[in-house]
Amino acid sequence: MIKKKVSPIIARDDASQKGKIVGMNIEYRLFGLVIYSKVLYTPDRYNKVSWRNNPEDRFLVEVILNQ
Numbered sequence: 104m105i106k107k108k109v110s111p112i113i114a115r116d117d118a119s120q121k122g123k124i125v126g127m128n129i130e131y132r133l134f135g136l137v138i139y140s141k142v143l144y145t146p147d148r149y150n151k152v153s154w155r156n157n158p159e160d161r162f163l164v165e166v167i168l169n170q
Contacts, residue, residue, distance in 0.1 A: 106132045114148065123147060 112126040126144035130137050 104134070105138075108132060112142070112144070112148075 108130045110128045110130075111124045112128060113122040114125045115122040124145070125148035126142060129141050129143065131139040
């Protein structure tokens with residue numbers, strides 16, 4: 104049986120212990136063994152402030168949310 108496991112990638116600042124989600128790690132497993140893994144990053148990882156106005160960034164976020 105193939106299972107999909109999604110875990111967040113959290114970035115933390117040294118000054119404040121609050122973290123924010125900057126991406127996700129997606130693994131597909133067959134009988135507990137990883138057969139495929141991928142990492143998707145949001146524009147927050149690259150410190151982009153106005154990413155909503157860029158169509159490519161909107162497409163990236165839509166792809167991440169629809170996985």
